Amino acid sequence: MPIQTSNACGVNSHMWISDTAMCRLSDQSQIRQWLNTQKLVDLVRLGSFFPDSGYVANHAYGELTHWSPFINTYIESLKNKYQGVFDGTSAKEDIAFLFGVAAHGFEDELFDTIFLRRSLEIENTDQDLADPGVDYLLTSQGKTHIKPAFYFPMESVIEAIRATNTEVEQSNISLGMNRAYLATALVTAPMAAANLAQPYYDSMPWVASHFDDFAIPGSLNQEPYFVGQLFESIWLQLKGEWKAEQGFIGSVPAEGQLLESAGLIADRTVSFIFSLGMYEPTIREHLKIEDEMGQEIEYELAFNRWSNGNDYSRVIQVLITTPLIAGRGYQFKFLPGIRWVNGSVLDVEKNFFFYARCEMGATEERCMPRVIEEGVKGGAQRGCLVTMEEEMVQIAQMDMGVDQALLDVALVQDQLVQDASVIEKDMHLMDISVRVEDLGMTEKHQGCMQKNHGGTLGMMVVLFLIYVLNMFVLRQCNRMVDIDKI
Numbered sequence: 001m002p003i004q005t006s007n008a009c010g011v012n013s014h015m016w017i018s019d020t021a022m023c024r025l026s027d028q029s030q031i032r033q034w035l036n037t038q039k040l041v042d043l044v045r046l047g048s049f050f051p052d053s054g055y056v057a058n059h060a061y062g063e064l065t066h067w068s069p070f071i072n073t074y075i076e077s078l079k080n081k082y083q084g085v086f087d088g089t090s091a092k093e094d095i096a097f098l099f100g101v102a103a104h105g106f107e108d109e110l111f112d113t114i115f116l117r118r119s120l121e122i123e124n125t126d127q128d129l130a131d132p133g134v135d136y137l138l139t140s141q142g143k144t145h146i147k148p149a150f151y152f153p154m155e156s157v158i159e160a161i162r163a164t165n166t167e168v169e170q171s172n173i174s175l176g177m178n179r180a181y182l183a184t185a186l187v188t189a190p191m192a193a194a195n196l197a198q199p200y201y202d203s204m205p206w207v208a209s210h211f212d213d214f215a216i217p218g219s220l221n222q223e224p225y226f227v228g229q230l231f232e233s234i235w236l237q238l239k240g241e242w243k244a245e246q247g248f249i250g251s252v253p254a255e256g257q258l259l260e261s262a263g264l265i266a267d268r269t270v271s272f273i274f275s276l277g278m279y280e281p282t283i284r285e286h287l288k289i290e291d292e293m294g295q296e297i298e299y300e301l302a303f304n305r306w307s308n309g310n311d312y313s314r315v316i317q318v319l320i321t322t323p324l325i326a327g328r329g330y331q332f333k334f335l336p337g338i339r340w341v342n343g344s345v346l347d348v349e350k351n352f353f354f355y356a357r358c359e360m361g362a363t364e365e366r367c368m369p370r371v372i373e374e375g376v377k378g379g380a381q382r383g384c385l386v387t388m389e390e391e392m393v394q395i396a397q398m399d400m401g402v403d404q405a406l407l408d409v410a411l412v413q414d415q416l417v418q419d420a421s422v423i424e425k426d427m428h429l430m431d432i433s434v435r436v437e438d439l440g441m442t443e444k445h446q447g448c449m450q451k452n453h454g455g456t457l458g459m460m461v462v463l464f465l466i467y468v469l470n471m472f473v474l475r476q477c478n479r480m481v482d483i484d485k486i
């Protein structure tokens, strides 16, 4: 097991990435068909910060649940439990939570490896600044308002953790999840978030202006594409339909984009992303790069940020060290024999092909980079969720006996569906649910917006929030260990 501390404190960032991934699932996706209630969507969101809850509880399950070997155990545990029958409510809830948990470590692995190696090269910004900073920026800029209902399937995740011979009690997890959940209160306290965000514009200017830039590899806005692929891969694994070649879910740059021969190391690096851990020692022998003349090309290989070279990585980075010839084609060949964390071995050759950037002014077809379009997001999304401003006002104005109502309504395609959750956010974190149907709403909008409405938070709550963040979350961010730089 890789046990170097990887630490990420961006509770809201994780939920935002996973949420966007759900919204960008294709219309053909089976997952899109069944992940269609507020409760299931909220479970993916809650799972998305579960691994960090172990850090804030000071329990070993935090580190454990970040990594691919645990996710494999979790998948196996649910496969055993449901024996291929996943259409019941509890199976769907377990799987939705698993999606979130798996997404978290995967998101960390991509962000820490791809994005932060770039930010380190550009302005020496690392995780200690970027993790909390990005969370504050995201929330203070109004880019997320996600506040899931606080419910998750405790028993199944405990069972999976215990299957790794790690001792854990419900009380450990309750402690961690309650503390981590408090950090989500940031989204309902814009003034507090803005104050917390302010110093980061100066201390990490490049990250502050690029953390959600789709064009930057590993950014929050680019990750959802890969996270969606991760969900699909886990779903196939659960059903026993996954094949070893499906462990590859993409690269940055994507095929059709050009290889760079100059500029930052980060610009010249190609990252390959996998839906499950690839056993690192098996890749050294099984990755060959050739140019289109069949000439073998030399390269350097790096694994995820926290790897010791003998672990399972869900991302690798390849830096070609032979000078590239402008306009020439290069083939990255992953040969049979690469082993995944679930024991499967790649039995076919998997190739990725790129052209190197041409000389200035070249007009050949091969010199034209493919434009990768940003996934649509926000209110115009194709619709796993629908939220209506009027409804939120309506609900927020109801006499719920709370001073802060926060709402997330899930409506799917042509029907008004399921619950809306109105969460009272006081120090006791009491949840109140109401039925959308009771409110008599008929209008339908598609989208993945999450909005909040309600009165101004009392100063007590803001102060308490800052106290909590400082005590339980920021403290964890500062526990950095040695960083393995490329």
Ligand SMILES: [Zn+2]
Pocket (backbone or CB within 6 Å): 006, 007, 008, 009, 051, 052, 066, 104, 105, 108
């Ligand atoms: Zn983390």
